[in-house]
Amino acid sequence: MNGTAMYADSTISKQSQAELVENHAALVKRIAYHLIARLPHTVEVDDLIQAGMIGLLDAAQHYDISQGASFDTYAGIRIRGAMLDEIRRNDWAPRSVHRKAREISQTMRTLEQELGRNATDSEVAKALGISVEDYHHQLFSSSGHQVFSLETFSDSDESQAQPLTRPLAQPDDETQAKNFQAALAKAIQSLPKRECLMMALYYTEELNLKEIGEVLGVSESRVSQLHSQTIIRLRSKLNDWLN
Numbered sequence: 001m002n003g004t005a006m007y008a009d010s011t012i013s014k015q016s017q018a019e020l021v022e023n024h025a026a027l028v029k030r031i032a033y034h035l036i037a038r039l040p041h042t043v044e045v046d047d048l049i050q051a052g053m054i055g056l057l058d059a060a061q062h063y064d065i066s067q068g069a070s071f072d073t074y075a076g077i078r079i080r081g082a083m084l085d086e087i088r089r090n091d092w093a094p095r096s097v098h099r100k101a102r103e104i105s106q107t108m109r110t111l112e113q114e115l116g117r118n119a120t121d122s123e124v125a126k127a128l129g130i131s132v133e134d135y136h137h138q139l140f141s142s143s144g145h146q147v148f149s150l151e152t153f154s155d156s157d158e159s160q161a162q163p164l165t166r167p168l169a170q171p172d173d174e175t176q177a178k179n180f181q182a183a184l185a186k187a188i189q190s191l192p193k194r195e196c197l198m199m200a201l202y203y204t205e206e207l208n209l210k211e212i213g214e215v216l217g218v219s220e221s222r223v224s225q226l227h228s229q230t231i232i233r234l235r236s237k238l239n240d241w242l243n
Contacts, residue, residue: 020060021053024075028052031079037208048083055082101142101232104128104135109236118192118233139225142232180241187237195230202227 032048059078063071107127111119119127125135188199194216201207201215209223216223 016060018060020063020071020075021056024056024072025053027072027075028056028079031076032083034206034208035080035083037210043087047086051082051086052079055079058082097142100138104138104142105232105236105239108233109239112236118190121229136222136225139228139232140221142228183238183241184234187234190237191230191233195226195233198223198226199230 028049029052032045032052035048036043036045055078056075059071059075063074065071104124108119108124111123111127115123121135122132125132128135130138188196191199198212198216201212202209207215209220209227213220213223216226218226
């Protein structure tokens with residue numbers, strides 16, 4: 001059965017659901033390996049794949065063509081959401097990592113308000129009263145935690161799938177979502193040039209950390225630090241929205 005025929009009816013049969021799961025298993029692996037590249041070694045890719053397969057099965061059971069989204073799009077959202085939920089349930093980061101990430105964000109926000117521009121690594125480290133090396137270490141430690149925060153900003157987030165199976169959002173909700181998207185786009189455009197490029201390579205071009213490092217001429221670990229710093233910077237710029 002081809003994809004068009006499979007999606008012809010809004011109600012998908014049990015057989016078609018099984019075919020959808022079988023035909024999209026590779027999508028689960030692709031998303032899992034994309035996520036694992038920015039997670040700590042304590043997260044196992046097999047765990048992500050298992051959670052993703054559950055998300056795929058859920059997508060096959062609840063997909064409704066009448067809602068207007070393709071199954072590939074809907075499944076990708078559900079798969080990623082299931083993986084992120086699994087990671088959140090087994091949060092590897094100790095409280096100190098979360099606390100330090102918030103401290104960096106608050107310090108960065110204060111500095112950038114005072115300076116009227118993006119703060120540098122050395123300026124943030126100095127304001128925190130630590131060395132640049134220690135600052136980079138804190139960024140690396142928080143990298144896995146911070147990436148989940150970015151997923152709440154992404155068009156691929158699980159929350160974006162909910163309108164497919166729930167009543168349409170109220171006009172005020174839609175307006176707020178559009179305003180937030182505009183604020184996020186503005187925040188991304190205001191990032192330092194290298195951080196803006198890194199975001200495009202990672203989230204648009206879907207390069208992994210090693211490939212981005214080759215483009216930027218830095219190590220893979222430095223890209224991980226840079227990614228974490230960028231997410232923290234975005235959170236500081238969007239503080240009013242997030243709080």
